[in-house]
Amino acid sequence: MMQRRRWEDLPTSVREAVQQQCGPVTAVDYATTGVNSAFAATLHTEDGLVFCKGTTDTTSAAHRTEVRVAPYLPAVAAPRLLWHTDESGWLLLGFEHVAGQHADLSPESPHIDLVVEALHILTEALTPCPPVEVPHLSDKLARVAPWRRLRQAPPKELEPWRDRFDEFIALEGVAIEAVRGDSLAHTDLNPLNILITDRAKIIDWAWAHRAAPWVDSAHLVIRLIASGHAPQDAEARAASLRGGSGSAPEKLTAFAVTVFGWWEWLRVKYPAPQRARLVEAASTWAAYRLSETRLR
Template sequence: MFPVSAVTPAGTPADDSPGSADLELVLRAMRTLAGAMPPTGVELKTVGQRMSAHVRTPADVRFLGGCAVLHTGWKPAAVLVVDGRARLVDWAWAAGGAAWIDPALWVIWLIACGHSAAGAESLAALHPAWDKIPVAHIDAFARAQQRLWESIAQADPPGAWTHKVHAAAQAWAERRT
């Protein structure tokens, strides 16, 4: 399915499949993170810096800005369920940016785990930051994610897990057009 990293015996990767009880736990962790203050003394790249090669216009980078601490790596193996709580691990791609970005990135992983694009967006919409962003910004972000995952998948052999995530990002971008 997806690569597993940093899985400890104390936890299991979140189950992001439709109907899973873990979905609420992941969403709860995402909401908690949205209220976190950036750590002092730690410099985070911004989502705008990471996405600049995949957006169409400089204006598309500006709407990614914000002061939220973002995990950005919502693959199931990066969220461990431990004692009835979702714990975020694998912080390699932590970034600063707008709070709506984490639920938007989760949409892609939800689709890859079997949700429809509409169903995945319905779950993301449960995050308080989701309804504060103009639809055009989400549309542009979905298209940028499709381009990002296309470039990642092209570098991997057929059948690699990245192709599944690229297909999910493509399905989301198609829904947004």
């Protein structure tokens, strides 16, 4: 998590630029989650609350993606971007404030149905993909090629899988083709990126990609497993989304194996406390998918 700035630490010109957009700021509540913004807080203004986040890197791909994508997101399932401003080396975004809690994806949680409904709305609204410049998920997977990288220097945690590296690399190629599509996908369904009120709203579209319509439901499967669901139950909960939790079973298996490799490669290259749990969830799903595919 990058070092966060306080409101009074922002340059005077930056605070003035923000207040030109939202009016005088009377109080500030600082966000305690998130890793990509140097400033993140709820601003109290005379006209109400605004969630504001920003970065000192004005070329930040993540924040620029959010600016480009936001106009196309249905307001019922994602907060509206009210304004953005570039000033004195800062890019700041002002969003509709959502007074909700982060999603609980554990078994029996009532939040899950709300999340599935929000993703259904988003998939319907964002397929075909709006005319917005975002990277293709297939290109990203092809560029990273996680299993090819991992085979070059396998971590000890992958010892049980070493005799299957060639198979996984082949499945990686299948997944690269399988995720090609014309939908705008979120691709980062961390529960911290889902706010719950009487409905679910999906926030932080920094890693939006053009992909197949089923990709977000497949990502949801991994998050459900990480929250305590058995793989078959996680797939069943996500299957109500458009396109189900994948297309052909073999393609879904290829995707599961590739995401397992992706998270393991991230764990090795960019260690972070939360990665181990996601690797475990992704490997659990991949093992389940591999066994299911062999039984067909």
